[in-house]
Amino acid sequence: MTVGRVRRAIAGPLQRWGLVLAIAIVWEAASRLGLADPLLLPPASEVLARGWALLLEGRLVAHLVASAWRVLVGFVLAAMVAVPMGVALGLYRRLDAYTATLLGLLRPLSPPAWIPLAILWFGLGDAPAVFIIFVGTFSALLVNISSGTRALEPDLVRAALTLGATRWQTIVHVIVPSLLPMLMAQVRVGLGLAWMCVIAAEMVAVRRGVGFFMIEARNLFRTRDVIVGMVAVGLVGLATDRLLLAVEGRLFRWRGEHGASRYYAEALVASGEEGV
Amino acid sequence: MTSHLTIQALHKTYRANGAAFVERADVQALAGLDLAVEAEEFVVLVGPSGCGKSTLLRIVAGLETPTSGRVLLDGVPTNGCSGDRPLVFQNPNLFPWLTALENVAFGLRMAGRGREEREAIAREALARMDLDRVGDLYPHELSGGMQQRVALARALVLDPRVVLMDEPLAAVDALLRARLQRQVRADCRGKTVLFVTHSIREALILADRVVLLTPRPGRIRHELRPPGAAPREETSALLELEREVAARLAATP
Numbered sequence: 001m002t003v004g005r006v007r008r009a010i011a012g013p014l015q016r017w018g019l020v021l022a023i024a025i026v027w028e029a030a031s032r033l034g035l036a037d038p039l040l041l042p043p044a045s046e047v048l049a050r051g052w053a054l055l056l057e058g059r060l061v062a063h064l065v066a067s068a069w070r071v072l073v074g075f076v077l078a079a080m081v082a083v084p085m086g087v088a089l090g091l092y093r094r095l096d097a098y099t100a101t102l103l104g105l106l107r108p109l110s111p112p113a114w115i116p117l118a119i120l121w122f123g124l125g126d127a128p129a130v131f132i133i134f135v136g137t138f139s140a141l142l143v144n145i146s147s148g149t150r151a152l153e154p155d156l157v158r159a160a161l162t163l164g165a166t167r168w169q170t171i172v173h174v175i176v177p178s179l180l181p182m183l184m185a186q187v188r189v190g191l192g193l194a195w196m197c198v199i200a201a202e203m204v205a206v207r208r209g210v211g212f213f214m215i216e217a218r219n220l221f222r223t224r225d226v227i228v229g230m231v232a233v234g235l236v237g238l239a240t241d242r243l244l245l246a247v248e249g250r251l252f253r254w255r256g257e258h259g260a261s262r263y264y265a266e267a268l269v270a271s272g273e274e275g276v
Numbered sequence: 277m278t279s280h281l282t283i284q285a286l287h288k289t290y291r292a293n294g295a296a297f298v299e300r301a302d303v304q305a306l307a308g309l310d311l312a313v314e315a316e317e318f319v320v321l322v323g324p325s326g327c328g329k330s331t332l333l334r335i336v337a338g339l340e341t342p343t344s345g346r347v348l349l350d351g352v353p354t355n356g357c358s359g360d361r362p363l364v365f366q367n368p369n370l371f372p373w374l375t376a377l378e379n380v381a382f383g384l385r386m387a388g389r390g391r392e393e394r395e396a397i398a399r400e401a402l403a404r405m406d407l408d409r410v411g412d413l414y415p416h417e418l419s420g421g422m423q424q425r426v427a428l429a430r431a432l433v434l435d436p437r438v439v440l441m442d443e444p445l446a447a448v449d450a451l452l453r454a455r456l457q458r459q460v461r462a463d464c465r466g467k468t469v470l471f472v473t474h475s476i477r478e479a480l481i482l483a484d485r486v487v488l489l490t491p492r493p494g495r496i497r498h499e500l501r502p503p504g505a506a507p508r509e510e511t512s513a514l515l516e517l518e519r520e521v522a523a524r525l526a527a528t529p
Contacts, residue, residue: 162361164360165382254372
């Protein structure tokens with residue numbers, strides 16, 4: 001009985017982290033056995049130890065906080081513009097014709113393509129980094145949100161109207177709640193994009209943040225620190241995503257999972273009088 | 277005596293949106309339809325798919341505007357949607373983020389009724405449908421038949437003068453359909469009902485008056501009042517009548 005319970009307790013984490021663990025082991029072995037130059041690929045255990053030391057020392061945390069702050073500001077600004085615009089574009093198809101060309105022009109411009117202009121306009125510091133996050137997440141958010149809004153079920157709006165809802169009530173009580181899950185998913189996507197942008201921006205335009213930490217480590221040939229920076233960003237991104245997923249699950253319980261609970265409802269009624 | 281719900285010379289033409297290099301003709305859905313429905317009368321419209329019967333209901337509901345003609349309720353032209361003419365769709369179209377109870381209470385909430393009052397009314401409506409035990413469940417937790425009954429309760433709880441139903445039982449399995457037909461008739465007692473179906477048998481079971489429509493563009497082809505009080509049993513006489521009506525529909529106009 002205990003063996004089974006232990007196995008079950010291990011199975012979940014092993015499933016989620018097994019592949020990462022396996023890669024770390026191969027990496028460690030390659031480095032230790034001399035298959036890779038330890039200067040270019042230091043052993044995983046050394047990277048881990050170095051990361052831990054940097055964490056305790058506080059320097060890594062300061063860089064992470066600087067990056068996270070830019071991600072937050074840039075993303076919130078982008079969302080504040082992209083959410084209302086995307087919803088409007090999705091609801092009123094006629095607007096599409098006016099914006100399609102501009103969006104088509106902007107989409108192929110990757111966030112780093114904005115770096116030179118960002119530096120010319122804003123110099124060095126937080127401002128160019130925030131600007132790059134803004135342009136890097138904005139068009140993706142806009143496109144995703146407008147197509148998500150287009151998928152809105154028009155019959156729900158019709159049902160509300162025939163039940164006596166006014167136009168404004170339809171927006172507040174039907175359109176907004178049916179768009180929330182999509183918007184929440186876009187927040188997760190957008191935050192991921194913002195982290196991609198911030199590292200690129202910090203490698204050129206600023207003197208603080210994880211991206212700066214990594215590029216400085218490269219200049220000093222501290223490969224361990226470069227990898228520590230990558231792992232740190234990955235972990236922060238993963239943690240944020242999991243957190244938001246948990247919030248989503250809590251907020252949108254009404255979506256259910258497999259409809260299995262339907263049988264529960266039927267059983268409930270059947271146990272009463274007559275079941276349908 | 278003027279009728280309760282009057283439909284006058286209703287025309288509806290859908291304009292073809294002419295994409296480049298594609299020629300599409302305008303589609304005429306309704307061509308001058310007249311219909312007068314008495315108060316508390318249960319009228320069932322039957323016709324082939326595409327005969328404009330759904331269009332007719334949507335115009336009466338206020339979801340679409342007619343190209344010409346008008347709809348009068350107690351002699352007053354209707355304007356837009358209103359809770360006194362709710363439409364029950366083929367799909368339940370419940371709001372998935374609201375519980376069954378909150379769904380039923382939706383229209384009352386829009387009308388500005390207080391929470392306690394509307395929930396008491398909704399609870400009572402659910403109980404009449406034998407659904408009092410599932411009030412706190414979300415739509416995805418309900419079976420299709422339950423969802424459709426919640427949708428029906430959601431419309432009836434407004435105590436509307438007219439109830440519009442667009443094939444509400446078409447997606448329900450046969451056994452359940454027979455039971456829901458009875459329930460619809462019972463719950464709509466005292467209401468003026470316009471019910472659309474493509475099933476002649478369903479029309480003969482439910483209707484005070486059956487109105488047969490022509491294929492597109494929709495016009496009234498024939499009317500009949502089946503003998504006896506609805507809802508009717510599926511007797512051999514009823515099935516015989518169904519065969520007659522079907523033969524008449526199949527014959528060229």
